[in-house]
Amino acid sequence: MNQIIEQLMKHRSIRKFTAEPVSEQMVESIISAGQMASTSSNVQAYSIISISDAQKRAKLMELAGNQAYIAESPVFLVWCADLYRLSEAAALHSRKADQYADSVENLIVATVDTALAAQNAAVAAESLGLGVVFIGGIRNHIDAVAKELQLPELVYPLFGMCIGYPDQEPMLRPRLPLSSVLQHNSYDKQQVTSGIAPYDQASSAYLLARSNGKTSVPWSVQMSKRLNEPVRLHMKSFLQERGFMKR
Ligand SMILES: Cc1cc2nc3c(=O)[nH]c(=O)nc-3n(C[C@H](O)[C@H](O)[C@H](O)COP(=O)(O)O)c2cc1C
Structure with missing residues (x-):
């Protein structure tokens, strides 16, 4: 064992935070560590939106199932899978009409890249004594969230992430054998x-x-229960309207 594995084995989601602020410098270190995650062909297909505006936080909390910690956490990040930057970079050298940004493959690439960077960032945050919880709830009303954040085509909010100093010590959740x-x-x-x-x-x-x-x-x-309930069936049409997953 080493310190990194020991830290990973102690992970638990944190849903209650102290009022102690998290400095901008810390957030930048956390995101920089996230950026060093492996990335498919170096596309780095993600953008992270840090929500400091209280009204916007309240709105996002409401849209994500009223999970109070979204409004209460010192830092709330929205992790977006982003093919817009990539498409613009490519357009400097070839016609947009010739691009395959709308393929299922590129949706997978952007989604995986975003998740890898986010998990790196979560581990970095925990190494600084902070706690995190991912928020998939932002996909409950994904269209409204995308509008609230003024996301362009080829960008979608994959999940949120609350970060702050833990004000609880939950038991570790066991995993499958x-x-x-x-x-x-x-x-x-x-x-x-x-x-x-x-x-x-x-x-x-x-x-x-x-x-x-x-x-x-x-x-x-x-x-x-989970598999017998329809969950977020709006995702397919939302992604297609945003320019993803057309072929
Ligand atoms: C993509 C993703 C979305 C999640 N969304 C939520 C959420 O909306 N609200 C919440 O309280 N926890 C959320 N979680 C946390 C999981 O419930 C938690 O990681 C899982 O139950 C395992 O528990 P642990 O992290 O404490 O080990 C999410 C986790 C992931 C990876």
């Missing part, structure tokens, strides 16, 4: 599914302890 996730040489369905029952037990015990005995819904029950 390693043997169910790590396989060798080929995909083994039996091995993959063998992790479900033991993880149901571990996740129930975790929830029971974290909720002081109020809930213990097993993981597979949560996943069943």
Whole structure:
């Protein structure tokens, strides 16, 4: 083990922050560390919008399911997958009409790049004693969020991120057994599914302890609920309207 792995093994999302501010210099270091993540063909297809305006924060909180920590955290970042910059750079040398920015492949590239940079930034923030939580809730009303942030075509808000000094010490959330996730040489369905029952037990015990005995819904029950509900079905048409995913 080393310090980096030890820190990664202690990750837990933080949803309550102290009032202690996070300096602009710290935010810049965190984002710079994010930028050093690997990036597909060096495209660096992301933009990060830091929301300091209180009214805008309140609006985004409302649009993201009224999660209070969006308004309360010292720093709130919106991580956007961004092919606009790329398209403009290419347009300096070739016609826009000839570009493939609208391919599914380029959507994947931009989304992966953004997530890698964000996770690097999250690790950097945690190394400074800060806590973070990602906010997928900003996709609940993604069109309104995009308008609020004046995003151009070929840019979409992938998730938000609250950052600040932790004012809580939540239990670590257990993960699936390693043997169910790590396989060798080929995909083994039996091995993959063998992790479900033991993880149901571990996740129930975790929830029971974290909720002081109020809930213990097993993981597979949560996943069943999740997969049987329509979630954000507006994403396909939103992305196509924004110029993504046309071929
Ligand atoms: C892309 C993404 C979106 C997320 N969106 C939210 C969110 O909207 N609200 C929230 O409270 N947590 C959100 N989370 C945090 C997850 O619930 C959390 O990471 C997961 O349950 C594991 O718990 P842990 O981070 O404490 O280990 C999100 C995490 C990711 C990676």
